[in-house]
Amino acid sequence: MTCERMAKGESLLHLADPRVKIIAALVLSLELVFLECLLALIIALLCAILMLLITDIDKRLLAKRLAIVNVFLVFLWLVIPISTPGDSIFRWGPLNITDRGVFLCTLITVKCNAIVMFNIALLSTSSIFSLAHALDHLKVPPVLVQLFFFSWRYLHVLEEEYARIKRAALLRGFQPGSNLLTYKTYANILGTLFVRSYDRGQRVYWAMVCRGFNGTFWLLSHFELKPRDFFLILWTLVLASSLIFLQWSMNCH
Amino acid sequence: MHISEGILSVPVLTAGALVTVTGLAIGIKRVKPADIPKVALLTAAFFVASLIHVPIGPSNAHLVLNGLLGVLLGWAAFPAIFIGLLLQAVLFQFGGLTTLGVNTANIAIPGIFFGLLARRFMSLDRPVFSAVLAGIAGGLSILGSGLLVAMSLGLSGDSFSLVSKIIFTAHVPIAVIEALVTGFIIRFLMKVKPEIIGLTFESRQPLARHMTAVTTLLFALVLVLLPTRASCHRVNVFAWFDGDKVTGTAYFSSGRPAVASKLLVRNLETGKEFELTTGSKGEFSFVPEGPGKYEIELYAGEGHKATTAVLVKPSTEGTGALDKKKPLFAASADPPLSHQDVAQGGPSNDTGAVQCKDIGKVVDRILAKRLEPIKAELQRLAMAQNRVTVKDVVAGLGYIVGIMGIWAYISSRKGG
Numbered sequence: 001m002t003c004e005r006m007a008k009g010e011s012l013l014h015l016a017d018p019r020v021k022i023i024a025a026l027v028l029s030l031e032l033v034f035l036e037c038l039l040a041l042i043i044a045l046l047c048a049i050l051m052l053l054i055t056d057i058d059k060r061l062l063a064k065r066l067a068i069v070n071v072f073l074v075f076l077w078l079v080i081p082i083s084t085p086g087d088s089i090f091r092w093g094p095l096n097i098t099d100r101g102v103f104l105c106t107l108i109t110v111k112c113n114a115i116v117m118f119n120i121a122l123l124s125t126s127s128i129f130s131l132a133h134a135l136d137h138l139k140v141p142p143v144l145v146q147l148f149f150f151s152w153r154y155l156h157v158l159e160e161e162y163a164r165i166k167r168a169a170l171l172r173g174f175q176p177g178s179n180l181l182t183y184k185t186y187a188n189i190l191g192t193l194f195v196r197s198y199d200r201g202q203r204v205y206w207a208m209v210c211r212g213f214n215g216t217f218w219l220l221s222h223f224e225l226k227p228r229d230f231f232l233i234l235w236t237l238v239l240a241s242s243l244i245f246l247q248w249s250m251n252c253h
Numbered sequence: 254m255h256i257s258e259g260i261l262s263v264p265v266l267t268a269g270a271l272v273t274v275t276g277l278a279i280g281i282k283r284v285k286p287a288d289i290p291k292v293a294l295l296t297a298a299f300f301v302a303s304l305i306h307v308p309i310g311p312s313n314a315h316l317v318l319n320g321l322l323g324v325l326l327g328w329a330a331f332p333a334i335f336i337g338l339l340l341q342a343v344l345f346q347f348g349g350l351t352t353l354g355v356n357t358a359n360i361a362i363p364g365i366f367f368g369l370l371a372r373r374f375m376s377l378d379r380p381v382f383s384a385v386l387a388g389i390a391g392g393l394s395i396l397g398s399g400l401l402v403a404m405s406l407g408l409s410g411d412s413f414s415l416v417s418k419i420i421f422t423a424h425v426p427i428a429v430i431e432a433l434v435t436g437f438i439i440r441f442l443m444k445v446k447p448e449i450i451g452l453t454f455e456s457r458q459p460l461a462r463h464m465t466a467v468t469t470l471l472f473a474l475v476l477v478l479l480p481t482r483a484s485c486h487r488v489n490v491f492a493w494f495d496g497d498k499v500t501g502t503a504y505f506s507s508g509r510p511a512v513a514s515k516l517l518v519r520n521l522e523t524g525k526e527f528e529l530t531t532g533s534k535g536e537f538s539f540v541p542e543g544p545g546k547y548e549i550e551l552y553a554g555e556g557h558k559a560t561t562a563v564l565v566k567p568s569t570e571g572t573g574a575l576d577k578k579k580p581l582f583a584a585s586a587d588p589p590l591s592h593q594d595v596a597q598g599g600p601s602n603d604t605g606a607v608q609c610k611d612i613g614k615v616v617d618r619i620l621a622k623r624l625e626p627i628k629a630e631l632q633r634l635a636m637a638q639n640r641v642t643v644k645d646v647v648a649g650l651g652y653i654v655g656i657m658g659i660w661a662y663i664s665s666r667k668g669g
Binding site: 005018025026028029032033034035065066068069072073075076079080082083084085086087100101104108111112114115116119120122124128131141143146147148149150151152153154155156158159162176178180182183184185186188189190191192193194195196197200201202204208213214215 | 256257258259260263266269277281284286287289290291292293294295296297298301302304305307308310316318325332333336340341342343344345346347349350351402410411412413414416423430433434435436438440442446449498528536552555559574638
């Protein structure tokens with residue numbers, strides 16, 4: 001799978017402390033949800049693009065991810081301009097496109113893309129392992145952190161397992177279509193996957209118990225805040241407060 | 254299935270986050286250290302299942318399997334679904350951090366509810382019946398999720414009403430596929446590895462005590478979600494007629510003025526419409542084209558809407574036909590309607606029409622100045638009445654606690 005491809009890199013954001021990145025991502029995402037001022041959101045979007053440029057992630061991969069995010073927004077663009085009351089901009093038969101609807105769609109599109117870009121720049125630039133490690137340091141309940149880590153650890157194993165079973169089915173002439181046989185076959189493939197993952201989970205647990213596992217994950221390495229982390233904290237604070245100030249001073253909503 | 258970032262309103266996101274935190278707290282308590290690898294592997298399987306696209310007619314859809322997770326994991330499905338969605342958000346930007354709460358609640362609650370309900374009647378000696386039951390639970394879970402997703406969107410603003418209807422409709426065919434696949438998977442597991450499901454040969458499985466908690470949580474979710482728009486999204490508009498023009502203000506229930514918002518004024522008699530924009534303090538005014546009833550509609554963005562009506566009585570200026578019997582304060586006692594009569598408490602009409610008009614104008618000006626504070630006071634009072642106060646919030650919480658209490662009482666009686 002191509003899951004963690006964005007996490008490879010040597011940029012400033014790749015090297016930053018994951019704890020700081022998680023908190024910065026949370027602060028910026030939550031703040032953008034509250035913002036209702038188009039100007040502030042556009043500035044946030046530009047800052048997010050700037051941060052993405054710093055990360056130097058493969059542009060084609062980035063475009064692919066953003067395209068997936070925007071599929072739902074395209075659907076909103078098809079519906080909301082018609083279903084919102086307001087002044088008509090363009091009328092064609094029974095379809096009435098309103099200024100308010102178009103404005104609302106623009107607002108949502110900018111907001112959604114800005115949040116997603118911040119999250120790519122801040123979260124996807126860390127490996128899942130270091131994120132789990134950081135979550136543990138941030139006092140997230142240990143059960144949740146362990147579930148997060150284990151799920152990630154076995155995701156690839158199961159993905160490969162699934163690909164193998166699917167290949168075996170295809171070799172035996174399985175052709176997916178809208179019929180009962182297809183659904184039954186998929187159910188059996190998934191059932192096999194569940195059985196194998198259950199067995200594997202049992203074996204993994206026994207292996208861990210043999211090595212003295214008692215429910216605690218010991219952390220051997222600890223993070224250390226470096227000057228670049230303070231720079232990231234400063235940047236987040238300045239960005240967050242100036243966006244709030246902009247919304248407040250423009251007095252728009 | 255899952256909603257992207259930046260679309261839902263803040264109250265809906267908060268409600269979803271609160272419900273998810275509660276669900277996670279309950280779910281985590283039920284995961285013992287020995288269960289972690291099993292739950293994690295089923296979470297990974299859930300994640301992989303969501304990458305599988307199953308054909309439906311000309312299109313295809315990815316599986317969700319929240320009903321199946323509910324049957325297999327019970328309450329542990331809450332953290333499992335949460336982790337699955339978190340991984341999707343970080344790895345693929347499906348969903349997002351801020352919507353994680355709402356999305357988890359929307360998917361997990363129906364799954365756990367119908368899953369546990371179906372489990373109660375499943376047993377190893379009736380495999381086909383059990384599989385059918387699990388299938389129905391799987392289908393209903395998707396319908397439930399679709400309903401919750403539609404509700405989350407619909408409650409975020411009036412503009413989303415059509416979108417939420419379309420989204421719910423799109424869930425119906427998925428529910429059918431999901432029911433079939435869930436049923437077949439349970440049938441397969443019963444043949445191959447029944448211990449995953451953990452059923453016994455009893456014809457009625459013991460009803461899990463936490464069933465009550467799921468139901469309460471579901472009710473709490475609905476109760477929290479339903480009033481969010483009524484209380485937090487309210488805009489108000491007030492207007493009055495003061496002799497020659499209609500003035501008013503528009504503000505949010507927090508007391509914040511609705512600045513630069515569009516107003517649509519409609520003359521109900523002639524049907525003529527025109528538009529206005531509020532000023533920097535949410536104020537507006539216009540000169541009515543003639544007597545009659547005017548309807549003022551306020552659009553304060555993101556689907557916030559409020560209406561009010563103003564009655565413009567026939568103006569006496571110019572005609573000279575003065576009605577001197579109007580009481581002075583009757584009009585100011587009902588501010589949303591007219592004030593104009595105050596201006597006409599002038600002397601008699603002994604003098605000529607021209608003189609009368611002049612006196613009328615002077616009196617009008619003085620009275621308008623004198624009445625300004627009274628008007629402002631009345632408006633403040635009306636605003637205070639409409640604002641959501643701490644008292645209302647406490648009352649709402651008390652209401653929820655009360656309903657939960659009644660439910661807990663009934664269920665404890667049932668348990669004997």
